[in-house]
Amino acid sequence: MQVLSFFIRDLTPEVLTVEYSARFQIPGFQILGLPAPEIQEARERIISAFQASELDFPKKRVLINLAPASIRKSGTGHDLAIALRILSGSGALLLDSRVIARGELGLDGLIKPGGKMGHLIELMLKSIPDPEQLTLILGPEDHAEFLRLLSWREKNGLLNPKPAGVLRIEHLRDLPASVSSRSSTQCSSLPKSSHQSSMSPPFLLPLAPLQERILKIACVGRHHTLLLGPKGAGKSASLAWFGALAPSPPKGAAWERALYQETRNEHPGFDAPLRQVHSQVRPAHLLGSFHSGSFRAGELSLAHGGMLFADEFPEWPRDSKECLREPLQSECFSVSSVRGTLQAKCDLQLIGSGNLCPCGGLPHRFRLDAVQRGPGCRCSEAEIRKYLHRLSGPILDRIDLWAIFSGPGSPSPPKNTSFEQIENEIRQARSLVEHVHGAPPSRIPPERIERWIPKSSRAISILSETGSLRDRHKLIRIACSIAALEGRETPGDPDLLEARTYRRTDAFL
Template sequence: MLSKILSFSLYGLEAIPVEVEVDLSRGLPGITIVGLPDSSIKESRERIRSALINSGFDFPMQKIIINLSPADLKKEGTGFDLAIAFGILSGDGLIEKERLSGLAMVGELSLDGTLKGVRGILPFVLKAKELKLREILIPVENLREAFLVKDFKIRGFRHLREVFDYIKFGSEPIYSPEPLDFGSSQGIMGDFSEVHGQALAKRAFEISAAGGHNLLILGPPGAGKTMLASRLPGILPPLTYEEALETTKIYSVAGLLTSEKPFIQERPFRNPHFNISEAGLIGGGTFPKPGEVSLAHNGVLFLDEFPEFRRDVLEALRQPLEDGRVTITRAAFTVTYPAKFMLIAAMNPCRCGYLGHPTRACQCTFQEIKKYRSKLSGPIVDRIDLHVEVPPVEVKEILREENPSGETSEKIRERVMKARAIQEKRYGTALKLNAHLKPKEIKRFCRLETGAEDFLIKALERLGLSARGVHKILKVARTIADLSECEIIRKEHLSEALQYRVLERKKYE
């Protein structure tokens, strides 16, 4: 007897509907699974057999063929267990086929029939809603994550038997998690008022947050580079519902959500170690998973000790920095992950860290300094909007009880929010910032006051920047003007934007 149940498989961030076809017929007893399953799906035969028997069902002594359609798409994961089990129960005549129509099932089975959570639930539920299904049945472990999707019937269960009673007799599940407390709270790692000195760096971080610009900070050990970077999320606007949904999808596919943290409501702050591989940073694997650049989507990617990352790893950042997405190609398929993040890179002026230090002598040779800096290619540096130098902080500045430059993150955030509101009004969406402007849009939105163009041309001729560098200056100047609530870009805005590029010419020519 043939039965069909709908389930889902992941393809990048998207859920692909998979029809689980189960056919019970005469023949040598056994289970055969076809449709390009991976090892975890093939092993489900033993899990499902034990789960059915330990849940009080008789396992049919028949030839069982399971087809996962479409058969030309590779499938992976343990989420098909529940659908296969109910395909067998339906094929054995224990459940009417009509009761399985219009619903989808996802879940892994333990040997005793307990349902275990799986990754990718959020894309599955979104796809089920898009297909206008009646409902989706999932493990209770994934229920809070799934409840991010509004206006759709979702049911959570702890055991295979509970699912059977619900479908067969209409017994309602008793699990109803607490409503999601989705708000605007930010998990701030610290406040800018705690940072002594570094007025120029704080200004650069404010500009970076207001326009979504990438930032490179250069200074000796202990100058406060990591301290400044870790406080950046505290001056960023809270995630919107749409941004939170998109970011949570990425974490769901990566398997990084838990029952304690079922959704992402704070802007991500990712800080990978410099020994990370290219696949770890960009994403990849036999069945590709999101890398750090995608996990930082709508948030911050902080790369400390920037030149210590492998050259090929840094060069792989070119596409996401330029396009806001990552495309991973394999022999059989290609997947694309979103990767629109703010890059904050920190580095020392040399390997020992004390080149140009007022009180400590540098121990590096000229060749060592040149080799250290040459790890950063021109195209990578060119894609970073702001470069700022942070000098060492004097001891007496640190020991002061009062911090004269200790403006709070809340005050800085208010200015950032005003600047972003101006951009939202200008571009018609909160998702587009000055840093995302294309060349045609730069000509339209970055209008200069009279005489500012001649000033800019002279400055650019002296610095010798690339076309991309010119665009970066105009976009940063646009953000500085927005912070000043000016519609026209003035000379002082261009002058300030230019000082954040002088470091590039000074250190790398």
């Protein structure tokens, strides 16, 4: 008989065994094994919960050891496991198998969520031998969450653990009777998931021609995109359409992200994530950080499998922009702690937006002398130069598409476009690129991208003007997306020429 719980070390769940000893000494209660203050406080919660449940707390010196004792543990989810081990140790209930218990005890004996059910599933799949001999004891909310996660995994064809049973306990006083009778829920009778996408896009989108083109190319190729323009140019609306047209996340990515969400105590969701980040964001907020020894995922990991909207991107602090270099390049990044380096994944599409000057009034195709700027902008030439200079450098190079929208009164005003029509075009082009490349064009590996260069002297001449190998590969990738939108597998010269117009810094720098 074993009572287990688990703790999360970096991103990996680890088994924790609750050991019990009682001596005939002055009554007392001590918890060993590097417990954090909230685990120390469990002593008071457990004693009060025993009293409220009319259960006898042993009149001995009780020692609880959380093994392995050399690693620091935190969280309040171990209360139920400790209470269960005391009950079984004192003979109040009989356990004949291994049990994982998870839940926080209230002073009145009610069981509250202990959380991290996704990590519990990971633990059972990867670290616990013979999970089918294991019984889970969970509070009502954790029980519902566990079944919801299992149901989602089943629906998405992922492997599920097969525990001997899952017991739902509402109050500590029910524990002895429930464990003895084992009225457990079998995992085969799981409720079906009610997960549905809640996105209900409008029927018509007011889109300017460039806005529509960029939206389609970026959605087909999953290209990182930067939308620039004055106030009222439709940047915010574009972000909303990007969200509405987001593809469903890959199965594995959705599950990995659910585990990242648990590190932030967020309820795991499986829709394509759309995370929005404000302009004063710090690198720790993007990459994640360590709190009391445990990892708290950042916005990049929480956007894994979906999109990250970077509002007012030119105004981001330089170090926050710079820290995106590795994640945008390799879809994963490392965070260092005293114990070593942790790898987190972030397969995301970055959609940035921003103005062309600090006041946001500067229209496209401006000239820096004040007469040509018009009445909309109050900024000085030096302020505009400084503002636009923030966009230069390696981070801009890692963004595929740079689109500059015209403001109100532009020669090509927005016209209403059918959402269904755009969605259909994108869906068809996505299935074409999936068939040809096996991935969105922005994710074609460098060793395979060169084969898609059009065999013409024009193409060779366009590509010879590129500043770096990365720039060259990005042009070919964008051309692949444009070709797919036109229903062609192979890009041609016009696609490459169009791709080049979306990567020209001379338009704004």
